[in-house]
Amino acid sequence: xxxxxxxxxxxxxxxxxxxxxxxxxxxxxxxxxxxxxxxxxxxxxxxxxxxxxxxxxxxxxxxxxxxxxxxxxxxxxxxxxxxxxxxxxxxxxxxxxxxxxxxxxxxxxxxxxxxxxxxxxxxxxxxxxxxxxxxxxxxxxxxxxxxxxxxxxxxxxxxxxxxxxxxxxxxxxxxxxxxxxxxxxxxxxxxxxxxxxxxxxxxxxxxxxxxxxxxxxxxxxxxxxxxxxxxxxxxxxxxxxxxxxxxxxxxxxxxxxxxxxxxxxxxxxxxxxxxxxxxxxxxxxxxxxxxxxxxxxxxxxxxxxxxxxxxxxxxxxxxxxxxxxxxxxxxxxxxxxxxxxxxxxxxxxxxxxxxxxxxxxxxxxxxxxxxxxxxxxxxxxxxxxxxxxxxxxxxxxxxxxxxxxxxxxxxxxxxxxxxxxxxxxxxxxxxxxxxxxxxxxxxxxxxxxxxxxxxxxxxxxxxxxxxxxxxxxxxxxxxxxxxxxxxxxxxxxxxxxxxxxxxxxxxxxxxxxxxxxxxxxxxxxxxxxxxxxxxxxxxxxxxxxxxxxxxxxxxxxxxxxxxxxxxxxxxxxxxxxxxxxxxxxxxxxxxxxxxxxxxxxxxxxxxxxxxxxxxxxxxxxxxxxxxxxxxxxxxxxxxxxxxxxxxxxxxxxxxxxxxxxxxxxxxxxxxxxxxxxxxxxxxxxxxxxxxxxxxxxxxxxxxxxxxxxxxxxxxxxxxxxxxxxxxxxxxxxxxxxxxxxxxxxxxxxxxxxxxxxxxxxxxxxxxxx
Amino acid sequence: xxxxxxxxxxxxxxxxxxxxxxxxxxxxxxxxxxxxxxxxxxxxxxxxxxxxxxxxxxxxxxxxxxxxxxxxxxxxxxxxxxxxxxxxxxxxxxxxxxxxxxxxxxxxxxxxxxxxxxxxxxxxxxxxxxxxxxxxxxxxxxxxxxxxxxxxxxxxxx
Numbered sequence: 058x059x060x061x062x063x064x065x066x067x068x069x070x071x072x073x074x075x076x077x078x079x080x081x082x083x084x085x086x087x088x089x090x091x092x093x094x095x096x097x098x099x100x101x102x103x104x105x106x107x108x109x110x111x112x113x114x115x116x117x118x119x120x121x122x123x124x125x126x127x128x129x130x131x132x133x134x135x136x137x138x139x140x141x142x143x144x145x146x147x148x149x150x151x152x153x154x155x156x157x158x159x160x161x162x163x164x165x166x167x168x169x170x171x172x173x174x175x176x177x178x179x180x181x182x183x184x185x186x187x188x189x190x191x192x193x194x195x196x197x198x199x200x201x202x203x204x205x206x207x208x209x210x211x212x213x214x215x216x217x218x219x220x221x222x223x224x225x226x227x228x229x230x231x232x233x234x235x236x237x238x239x240x241x242x243x244x245x246x247x248x249x250x251x252x253x254x255x256x257x258x259x260x261x262x263x264x265x266x267x268x269x270x271x272x273x274x275x276x277x278x279x280x281x282x283x284x285x286x287x288x289x290x291x292x293x294x295x296x297x298x299x300x301x302x303x304x305x306x307x308x309x310x311x312x313x314x315x316x317x318x319x320x321x322x323x324x325x326x327x328x329x330x331x332x333x334x335x336x337x338x339x340x341x342x343x344x345x346x347x348x349x350x351x352x353x354x355x356x357x358x359x360x361x362x363x364x365x366x367x368x369x370x371x372x373x374x375x376x377x378x379x380x381x382x383x384x385x386x387x388x389x390x391x392x393x394x395x396x397x398x399x400x401x402x403x404x405x406x407x408x409x410x411x412x413x414x415x416x417x418x419x420x421x422x423x424x425x426x427x428x429x430x431x432x433x434x435x436x437x438x439x440x441x442x443x444x445x446x447x448x449x450x451x452x453x454x455x456x457x458x459x460x461x462x463x464x465x466x467x468x469x470x471x472x473x474x475x476x477x478x479x480x481x482x483x484x485x486x487x488x489x490x491x492x493x494x495x496x497x498x499x500x501x502x503x504x505x506x507x508x509x510x511x512x513x514x515x516x517x518x519x520x521x522x523x524x525x526x527x528x529x530x531x532x533x534x535x536x537x538x539x540x541x542x543x544x545x546x547x548x549x550x551x552x553x554x555x556x557x558x559x560x561x562x563x564x565x566x567x568x569x570x571x572x573x574x575x576x577x578x579x580x581x582x583x584x585x586x587x588x589x590x591x592x593x594x595x596x597x598x599x600x601x602x603x604x605x606x607x608x609x610x611x612x613x614x615x616x617x618x619x620x621x622x623x624x625x626x627x628x629x630x631x632x633x634x635x636x637x638x639x640x641x642x643x644x645x646x647x648x649x650x651x652x653x654x655x656x657x658x659x660x661x662x663x664x665x666x667x668x669x670x671x672x673x674x675x676x677x678x679x680x681x682x683x684x685x686x687x688x689x690x691x692x693x694x695x696x697x698x699x700x701x702x703x704x705x706x707x708x709x710x711x712x713x714x715x716x717x718x719x720x721x722x723x724x725x726x727x728x729x730x731x732x733x734x735x736x737x738x739x740x741x742x743x744x745x746x747x748x749x750x751x752x753x754x755x756x757x758x759x760x761x762x763x764x765x766x767x768x769x770x771x772x773x774x775x776x777x778x779x780x781x782x783x784x785x786x787x788x789x790x791x792x793x794x795x796x797x798x799x800x801x802x803x804x805x806x807x808x809x810x811x812x813x814x815x816x817x818x819x820x821x822x823x824x825x826x
Numbered sequence: 827x828x829x830x831x832x833x834x835x836x837x838x839x840x841x842x843x844x845x846x847x848x849x850x851x852x853x854x855x856x857x858x859x860x861x862x863x864x865x866x867x868x869x870x871x872x873x874x875x876x877x878x879x880x881x882x883x884x885x886x887x888x889x890x891x892x893x894x895x896x897x898x899x900x901x902x903x904x905x906x907x908x909x910x911x912x913x914x915x916x917x918x919x920x921x922x923x924x925x926x927x928x929x930x931x932x933x934x935x936x937x938x939x940x941x942x943x944x945x946x947x948x949x950x951x952x953x954x955x956x957x958x959x960x961x962x963x964x965x966x967x968x969x970x971x972x973x974x975x976x977x978x979x980x981x982x983x984x
Binding site for chain 1: 842843846847850853854855857858859860861862863864865866867869870872899900901903904905906907912915916919921922923924925926927928931946949950951953954956957958959960961962963964965966967
């Protein structure tokens, strides 16, 4: 995002300290709010942004505050983190940006978690977009505060403000005299709000923290066990609930015998939660809740419940049967999502080398280390919720709808999240707690067991993909057809939905190769479980399909996979899907600003090839070892991966090394960006090697980490190298984009090592010996 | 039946149902929430504490068998984060979400007591009892090896 655009879309306003901020700041604090236009308004183009006077139609009405700074008279600068911390470091990074622009000394900054309030703008910590959407806003907020502090000091001294500068928590006059931010707080609060054009952002050479980073604000609490997660909430008078949910989606209680459960020590009652009416959305699944005076008693008594269920239509769900149907669907012509040239005519010409391949990926569960958990207190028509949530405003909306109050009557406190990965965007668990509290009249903490978490997830969808290409004598694809079939996330709102939309734009319609005849299709599939989004979403399966197929073509053409990929990527260009009339969401961002730029994909591919010494290592591999490659753009970021595996004679797989190169534009907090890619490598290993949820009779078969395995340190790459490719452009996503290319880089390496092509995940199902 | 044990250096008595796992006694009865629930079947290590100096999974350890034993939780390691393992964790900036890290640290402390100068392979083998879903494996490996150096420099295990 260029600064000129941002400056026109941001508005700073003084807000009442007694308004929705409640008591977040002490008396005398100088409080500042920054606003950002919704993304869809940005997409309308720069022309409409040239006039930003508050009287214009797109102005004030659609602008809303998004972050707040408080400067207290003792000099403490409080900065609100309005996005959720689930491990990315965002709770540190966004406030750090504010502090830098404000010339605040980080040691005098206190980060405070914002609770759910639409006044902040979007708090939906999802889609790898916290930095992309809020970096410029945070800078403008900080710079505005800095200017007001400078002006306050100049006014006090009776000198021109141009003779004063802000330096690390002080305003300094050229004569050498200085005043601290705390001393200036009350005066700054009386300063008129600067006009947007008066606010000057720092030159990057002046950055103290941006591009350098600071330790995460919760580091000391975490290593001493003091960090407060949703699981750690305790409020006075609280009781604990454990819920037996319908084992099949949409099931209802036919009969309930709770006599044994009621007699269990510590039990304070048994309550039924109604099964949702379609669509299920973020509503609770329903079931029977046991209330007790501690978690263990509730869990134990729940096992004594005798429930007969009416399972409903989804009891037919069998994941094996479903898989066969989806694979069959993928072999037939389907709805066209992108069409370039004429693949049918090219295939009909005959000749060339025709390669066909199918791929399959199973349902996956999120399994954040902290299962879903929420505490709620319903009292006099108002609800207070404490929860690990990625989206506190959705907690407000969902809880309000479920217990019959207004969203503004729901207060959502956001704790640290013990992982999220998309699961904690869906606040069904918060509604359960609020509903039970309303029944009981006490604060209720709903704790999901790991088994609950796995049985009742919003699963990452399963997919079947089909690819067909015709290669000319040089191995170049003359025609390329690709189909994807998957139960869609859209079933959240429409249980009968069978086709995807957003999913296709995650690594499928945007296949970047230079192809004369290219067709992308999407076939129908039914959902029998709740489908949600998991870290990097549809890119997981689409990158696996596309990058495996490219590797197959490279092999068929007798070429090195990296050379081959670079060749079919074609000349450097931006892919103009709009002029092709291909519908494409581009992660909610305008293509003009964030184009599909093949030169950046080439950049990361060449970077990882060079930095990992690919050619030399490939020429000198030890027995049983091989290198695999994959590259993928997602969430506006470009990533290429080279993985070295070893498959021993017994078929045991070891991942010795993984090299990732990423181009995510400007890097705000290098260490946390590296950490995200290191983590993505392990997350990718989990889903490549082990991730598989299956079902029969509509019931999920896996239940805990013994049957749903995730990567441990011994499965993780022995060494992970991350290279950030310098790029002056706007910062783009880092939480998710590392994940998609990891699995195909592993399976492509396995092929290179063994000649065995993995076309179905997880790898653990294949015999590698 | 009241159960008395030593918790972080203090004699503690609780009166709960005897099969209650130590994890839930720590968390719900004693409000020591640094020890986390992750699986309830001793598969993930988030609930790791020390019982008589050995790493133990508190989620499957009934309170009745803790009687007269010495229990150390993350809160008892050092609240000023001065333990070499905590120091190494901070230097490596190991945590992401942080939820599993209490258990990781407790496993590492017990391991380094027995194996003061481990090889990277030994570190992996020991730390494979603990799951980190954020994928901090590389930082954990580095932190444990660094903690070993710090402890050597300070004259042995704590």
